Amino acid sequence: MAGTITEKIFSARCGKEVAAGEVIMAPISGAMIHDITGPLAIEKFYEMGGKKVFDPAKIIMLFDHQVPADSLNAAEIQKNMRIFAKEQGIHNYDIKEGVCHQVTLEKGRVCPGDIVIGSDSHTCMYGAVGAFATGVGSTDMGFALRYGCLYFRIPESIRADVTGKFQKRVGAKDLILNIIKDITVDGATYKAVEFTGDTIGSLNMPGRMTCCNMAIEMGGKAGIVPPNRVTKEYLSGRCTCRDESLVSDPDAVYASWRNYDVSDLVPQVAVPHNVDQVVDVTDIAGTHVDQVFIGSCTNGRFEDLMEAAEVLGDKKFSDEVRVLVIPASKAEYLKALRAGIIEQFVEAGALVEAPCCGPCMGGSFGLIASGEVSFSTSNRNFKGRQGSAEGKVFLGSAATAAATAIYGEITDPREVR
Numbered sequence: 001m002a003g004t005i006t007e008k009i010f011s012a013r014c015g016k017e018v019a020a021g022e023v024i025m026a027p028i029s030g031a032m033i034h035d036i037t038g039p040l041a042i043e044k045f046y047e048m049g050g051k052k053v054f055d056p057a058k059i060i061m062l063f064d065h066q067v068p069a070d071s072l073n074a075a076e077i078q079k080n081m082r083i084f085a086k087e088q089g090i091h092n093y094d095i096k097e098g099v100c101h102q103v104t105l106e107k108g109r110v111c112p113g114d115i116v117i118g119s120d121s122h123t124c125m126y127g128a129v130g131a132f133a134t135g136v137g138s139t140d141m142g143f144a145l146r147y148g149c150l151y152f153r154i155p156e157s158i159r160a161d162v163t164g165k166f167q168k169r170v171g172a173k174d175l176i177l178n179i180i181k182d183i184t185v186d187g188a189t190y191k192a193v194e195f196t197g198d199t200i201g202s203l204n205m206p207g208r209m210t211c212c213n214m215a216i217e218m219g220g221k222a223g224i225v226p227p228n229r230v231t232k233e234y235l236s237g238r239c240t241c242r243d244e245s246l247v248s249d250p251d252a253v254y255a256s257w258r259n260y261d262v263s264d265l266v267p268q269v270a271v272p273h274n275v276d277q278v279v280d281v282t283d284i285a286g287t288h289v290d291q292v293f294i295g296s297c298t299n300g301r302f303e304d305l306m307e308a309a310e311v312l313g314d315k316k317f318s319d320e321v322r323v324l325v326i327p328a329s330k331a332e333y334l335k336a337l338r339a340g341i342i343e344q345f346v347e348a349g350a351l352v353e354a355p356c357c358g359p360c361m362g363g364s365f366g367l368i369a370s371g372e373v374s375f376s377t378s379n380r381n382f383k384g385r386q387g388s389a390e391g392k393v394f395l396g397s398a399a400t401a402a403a404t405a406i407y408g409e410i411t412d413p414r415e416v417r
């Protein structure tokens, strides 16, 4: 029977042919928990009579949302999770490595063909390496920690086929915002969004991560890119690939098939307060901003920081804007440091913070006040997402964020010389 890459992953891992719509108990190759949702999952694990986790080597633990502990409550939570990790023999990356999704991929904890869960909605980012990855609630996570498997309804897939060459200073973030505009915030509910086509085949890993990361912003159960040589190169030295030739059959059945050509795509911006409210940057150029955040699991990688640095050049950021730069992980931070661009950001007036989620979710530092406007490279612009519910959040690429930070108003990065 012809299958999508998602159906094929489930068939291979479950040892029998399965198709979209079927409910099946599938083994888990990895499970990620962090400082916000980890405690509840651990509580559920014990409630279900758990004593020892199914396989400590398959559990990924780290703290990233409220680090270093920004309240007594956060400190207590992290203390208790450290104790759990020690008791169970789980390697805990603690506060040292960065944002959960970036670290999980970087450390080679996900391989093509894997089924991985995380107690965080952006777990779908791991589809960038050709795995099936999805965010689950704490009860599911508690169950999986104990038994190493979980019930899934195998999702149907939406195929997003992308062709064309990006214009200068236009990239993966603009593409995914444009796709979300088309599919809408609930248009992919419970579907796997499969990104294919020449543009995706040649897209670098950071770009693939950005696209898969935001599959959930269309309601997607997962985002996935068929692995190819780019994937292989990224994974070399990180993990032993199980199946890097994984690809959907030509006659696989899709819920829908969408075609995108990026040749004429201009920088895209999601305007308040929904991720599918997407416009061309030119439509809102000139909008005043108070804060610019360059970071998060969506766009806090070295390539994003380089993109911002390239737009910045020897200019300074506007005195009217607070610019926060937060690399997504220690490894990305080190690359940026060694490339000299951290110094460039600091000289230009930015505040560079250690790797963590930062203001992305509004749960820690860097909040905006009522009436203030944030321009952010992250993935959500819901009301109150980065502080006051009377504030506004715009989303875009690192290039657009840098251009905006230079002028203190939303700016088309293609206009910056």
Ligand SMILES: CC(C)[C@H](C(=O)O)[C@@H](O)C(=O)O
Residues within 6 Å of the ligand: 036, 037, 065, 119, 120, 121, 122, 135, 361
């Ligand atoms: C805290 C966590 C549960 C949440 C998520 O699931 O995505 C957060 O990471 C976010 O981005 O909103």
Ligand code: SF4
Residues within 6 Å of the ligand: 065, 099, 100, 101, 120, 122, 296, 297, 298, 356, 357, 360, 361, 378, 379
């Ligand atoms: S960086 Fe933002 S989107 Fe990513 S895990 Fe942290 S809070 Fe969630």
